[in-house]
Amino acid sequence: MSRKLIDQSKGVVFGVFKQGIMLLMVLTSLLPVYFIIVTALKEKTEYVFNKWGLPALPTLQNFLTLLEGEKIFRWLLNSTLISVSSVILCVMISSFMAYAFTRYTFPGKSFLFTLITSLLVLSPVVLVIPLFRTMVAINLHNTYLSVIIVYVGVMIPISTYLLTSFFRSIPQAIIDASIVDGCTEFQIYKNIMMPLSMPAVITTILTNWLYIWNEILISLVFLQNDSLRTLMSGLALFKGKYTTDIPLTMSGVAVAIIPTLIIYLIGQRYFVRGLTTGAVK
């Protein structure tokens, strides 16, 4: 009896501990977001004296200054176009590769796989100058296509690695059954592997998206024209331009994070569902 009581009180303590740790997590996760939003709504002079509190007189002036002075919408469009097309292309190409690595035996397979995955560790910083030279030589610099090619290339190793490890966990029996049903190789890829791998595909899309949307160096070097800039490289200008004006900088930061945040908040239900459904146990 008393043992049960102890267990119960232990459970309560543990429950409190779990809630406490979660609340701490919520606090630290949201604090920066709070800071960005309240600061963006402050006037420069108010911020000097009131760094953390709510704005006494919320103002949208910072956002107006921003929209007036910079091509924010154009940059947003550029980022969207570049990110969406790179992610789609990368997932397609990487899943083809992953399929080949899972389904077939061919000479040099494990060597090739190790080689491709070791490219993971190569920082894109290294690639920028040689790639830029090549792009100039084939007259592709200052085009969306140039950065899309680079982004897809940079993300192929990680995506292939992730998809391959997931494809491998799909039981051979399912594939054998579909061969008996007369499926072609491409049909197996399209109708079996991809749908069954939704969690991995979603994870890949996410990893790609986060990298590409937030990337600065490559887009800065390859797109040297104000109307071609991506949102992040456009906002990188802010670092120097308005450094003394933190509220204006934060309004830029807010513009940069709010689209992703909204997409996430709307999509997160589907995102988590996608991660869990169709998973092979």
Add this chain to the structure above:
Amino acid sequence: MVRSKLIGKQAGTAFLFLLPGLLLIGFVYLIPIINVIGLSLSKGVGENQTFAGLTNYQVILKDRLFQSAFLNNVKLLVIVPILTLGALIFASILYDRIRGWRIYQTVIFIPVVLAIAAMGITFGQLLQFKGLVNEFLRSIQLGFLTRDWLGDQNIALWTVGGVIIWKELGFGTILFLARLMSVEQDLFDAAKVDGASWWQRLWNVSIPQLVHVIEFYAILLVVTVFSFVFDYILILTNGGPNNSTIVGEFFIYKFGFIYNRFNIASTVAVLYLVVGIILMIVRYQIVKRIEE
């Protein structure tokens, strides 16, 4: 005979599936890597490029700044086990469906979607000596814990590590949680009936089920530490104080772009590539061992 024919046919189909990826990898990696290896063995660039043998490597391996940059990368690897374990615990707590778990699950992922560049500015403010973090510590009677988080050369690297943990924790948690949710409930129920504690269930049921996801997450973190910490460093510390937070990628960027030292930058890049290959071979061996 039949077997080799089969392999031949397989190789053909495999090649078709691999082709687009290989072309792109060739374009994006092969040309630059050849270029970078060439530069690492030379003095000067372009028309002035002359063969210099391994002198750049001799110089760089002796260079104190490079040594500390590499060491900093290695030190930052500490975040890999911390994050993996942390994400496991958070995922397991959420899996218990404690009160408000849906909200927690939404919130924990928010840092992941926020841009590093944006977060860097915010953390630069939060972590000042007179910033909100220290104010908060003082207000809850933990004043002795206050530090000059980014300004003290003995702590700055760990603070950067902390910010990376803050940013990456949600990703692991959600990955693990999703995988847990697709594990059959029976397994956990059976363990509960057997009287296994929360920790025992974590250790004996969850982790074995999560092995593949954990491996992926850990690899991703190792990669992050070696080649994607540049943004954090640039914005939070700019390599300082007193060079205490310089890492390889930052070194390559500065020497290549700012100091006009392409040969040195290329040499470091080649060394990091070699480290990458070694890491992947080690991974391959470990996975093979485990599978056997």
Add this chain to the structure above:
Amino acid sequence: MKTKLFLIFLLLAVSAALAGCAGATQTPAVSPTQPENAQPEPTKPAENVKLVVWWWGEPEAPGAGQWFKSRVDAYTAKHPNVTIELVEQNIDSVITAFRAAAASKSGPDIVFVFSGGVYVMEDVWAGNLAPISDYASPEQLATWLDTESKTYDGKVWTMPFYMQSYLMMYNKELFAKAGLDPEKPPQTLDELLATCEAFNKIGIPAMATGMRDAFMGGVYYSEMAIHTLTDRFAIQRAVVGKGSFLDAEHAAWWTALDKLVKAKCFNEDANSLDLYSGWELFGRGEAGMLQANDGYLNTAIELLGKDKVGIMRFPRFTTGPLSESMCYFSQGLGITSWSPNKEIAADFLLSLHEQDSVDEFYKTTGIPFADTKFDQRLIKTDQQKQEFEWISSRPQLCPEGLMPIQVWETSLLPATQGIFQQSLTPEDAAKMMEEGTASWRDSNPPNFEQWILWAK
């Protein structure tokens, strides 16, 4: 699946189409709106020309962008066959993107080049710039300020743009509060240390700073280290190994800086603030003195009031031959060696030095243009008048461009942080400089021959 594929193709098509129109930057665009019967100037080529300008300057001279636009409009109105595209960069990206551009000899026609010395020379030696002096008359060259730091091989390589100087300012009200004479700021190191003590008594930091990004370390070096040098070429000599950073003329300033740190002259959160956050302390009236630039002098006057802000010279701690010199410089604009339209680019750049342009720059930004033609009656504040008087009467020496950027950033700036952290002694700091320079010399730096020539 079909709809998905269609979507992909649609996206690719759209991006290709957009890329197509954007890609036009490389070929001189024929503007359809251009009047066909426009009379081209007889001396200029009649075909259409497009110039691309990468510029920076808004943070130092707020309003520079507006001025630039109006100068471009004025120029293109006179020369209808020329279109000029202004691309604003930030100080990092203008260097980063220009390195990539230079590696493939393709990019802008006109580029912003920081200050002088190595920042100019590296591009001169790499063959990335065309000398502007080839296109300017001696009369035009004569009025430019700070051309010496941009000169190599008898030619001026970038055109002076606007002026910058490292200024020391102080808060007169706080001086009075600390029991000091607001009209007599400290003039020697000992007086400065006494000032720090007086400020410590009232619990206000004497000097505001932010060392997290280390840039302030460069400001202190520029203000303090030059005074003990024996001659103008001492730094370059130490760089190429004909002198040593361990010598007293180079090492003395570390001791001076160390004394200031030990005397608690700076705000206690110095190490955790970045440069601008440090400056803000002064702007909020929370610190007695500050070293900053022209732009922040204007900001401080705006925030604190005209009567409260004084400007002073950095207190001297030696009487060496260079102890009267001061660090002021002009930012520059250069013509790229690969530009197909160098003459037109030069013509546009020279138009920026015309009287109305020079005066308009000050009216828009409050920062003086780097030309003696600048009408000093326009100067709005007494502080700036004083500054201009100093600039025109004192010798100039800015060390930032005199050592390799690698040594500056990997040895000098970190060593100043080490002094602030008190993790390095002045001797350690000098040693770090010398070792950093030696490791640069030993690593086959490009253009070492030119360095030796340049060091005299």
